[in-house]
Amino acid sequence: MGQGDVPDIVVGRLPIYLRALKRLQADGHEITSSHELSRRLGISSAQIRKDLSHFGEFGKQGTGYHISALSNALEGILHVDREWHVALVGVGDLGRALAHYGGFVDRGFRISxxxxxxxxxxxQKIGDLTIRSLDDLAQSITENGIKMAMIATPAGAAQEVANHLVAAGVRSILSYAPIVLSIPDEVHVQYIDPVIHLQKMAFYLD
Amino acid sequence: MGQGDVPDIVVGRLPIYLRALKRLQADGHEITSSHELSRRLGISSAQIRKDLSHFGEFGKQGTGYHISALSNALEGILHVDREWHVALVGVGDLGRALAHYGGFVDRGFRISxxxxxxxxxxxQKIGDLTIRSLDDLAQSITENGIKMAMIATPAGAAQEVANHLVAAGVRSILSYAPIVLSIPDEVHVQYIDPVIHLQKMAFYLD
Incomplete structure (x- = not known):
């Protein structure tokens, strides 16, 4: 099935299913069900079954899902059965925390x-990596065939950095800068801004 | 209008509108329009007008929005026309970066x-704040009347921390731990997990 046939919102739930399956596996489980996943994730079991049905037949009525098989299938579907090298731009406090974060590698990504x-x-070095000049960005990214990047610069610098990343061949950007980037349609961009989440929740507080 | 009357997805866009308005204001603009906001945010101008219409009449046909008036109104609607004190649990690399982040205070939140x-x-101290023991969590949060918290612990510790936070009176939690928390319905929880975003984007890469 082509990528264009699956709704974006369904794609967005697959990593959440995969994370839950990995956690069940780490806890020693071998089998799960759409009902158990539903209980853990707060997503209805019907929704989970419908989402997965876009990609084939997983599990059987009454016996549930083999966790390792479904987990492997989702890794293949999401293309995280390989390791993606990721460029990180902006090594302030947040960038440094991301560079140190151990949770990328076993889920398909390596900041390189x-x-x-x-x-x-x-x-300067962080672990094995040397912090490079922005002047080297285009060449380093092209030479290394990097397709993914994270931006952890201040808001004012983010758009120019994004322009350079896209020009160098990056096709997926995760930005922590609190600004909406202007990006060509064929490049995917996602945002993380904790204040957006806090403000949304403040609405519900008196 | 009661909080329950506005769809959650509309509430989620208000902080994005507010952020864009603040940026326009910082750039010296006084007036904007749903069309200009649309162009900057990638949200249709009809959607923006419809979202805002839940909360009253802003702007006029042909003259647009007064940025400061709309910005003030949105701050009131979102309850960020005041300062919310926030507890942060977990002071590893990420927690430390959050504690240092200067972007909370002018948007309604102070880690205290x-x-x-x-x-x-x-x-240990970070800026003016002393890192406290988890044993002091319940008493400190209750005494300070804290309603919001951020969790930046490892996944394995997050549920127990969340339980203590909720028991102490916290009603909004932003969790960076890569796990779905089991939380009473009346408590709001939001999640930030960069790998979820990266995996979603990897789906679209070959």
């Missing part, structure tokens, strides 16, 4: 290039 | 309590 504009940071 | 379970961290 770090960039910053601050001359004082360029040349 | 820090907690960690690591005896080596308890008593």
């Amino acid at each position: 290039l770090l960039f910053d504009s601050d001359p004082a940071k360029i040349g | 309590l820090l907690f960690d379970s690591d005896p080596a961290k308890i008593g």
Whole structure:
């Protein structure tokens, strides 16, 4: 089935299913059901079955899902049965925390290039990686065939960084900068801004 | 209008409108329109007008929105025309980056309590704040009347932390732990997990 045939909102739930399956597996489970996943995730079991049915037949009525088989299938569908190299631009407090975060590698992603504009940071190492100058961004990304990047710069720098990333061949951007980026349609962009979440929840507080 | 009358998805867009308005204001603009907001945000102008119409009459046909008036109105609607004190649990790399982040205060939130379970961290200071023991969580949160919290602990610790937060009176939780929390219906919870975003985008890469 082509990528265009699956609603974006369904695609967005697959990583949540995969994460839950990995956790069940880590806890020693071998079999699960749409009902157990529903209980854990707060998504209806009918929705879960319908989402998965876009990609084939998983599990059987009455016996449920083999966790490892479904987990492997979802990794294949999401293309995280391989390792994606990711460029990280902006090595302030947040960028440094992302560079140290151990949770990317076993879920399909490895930060393998770090960039910053601050001359004082360029040349510094974080783990095995050396912080590079933004001037080297285009060449490094092209040479390494990098398709994914994270932006952890201040808002004011993010659009220019995004322009350079896209020009260098990046096709997926996760941005922590609190600004909506202007990006060509064929490039995917997702945003993380904690204040957006806090403000949404404040609405419901008196 | 009661909070229950506005669809959750509409509420979720209000902080995005507010952020765009603040940015326009910082850039020296005084007036904007649903069309300009649409162009900046990638949300249709009809959707923007419909979302805002839940809360009253803003702007006029042909003259657009006064940015400061609409911005003030949205701050009132979202209850961020005041300062919410936020507890942060888990002061690892990410927690430390959040504690240092300067972008909360001018958008309605101040991290005012820090907690960690690591005896080596308890008593350390980050800026003006001292990292407290989890043993003090219930009392500190109750005494300070804290209603909002962020969880930046490992996945394995997050549910127990959430239970303590809810028991102490917290009603909104933003969790960075990669796990779905089991939380009473009356408590709002939002999640940030960068890998979920990266996996969703990997689906669209070959």
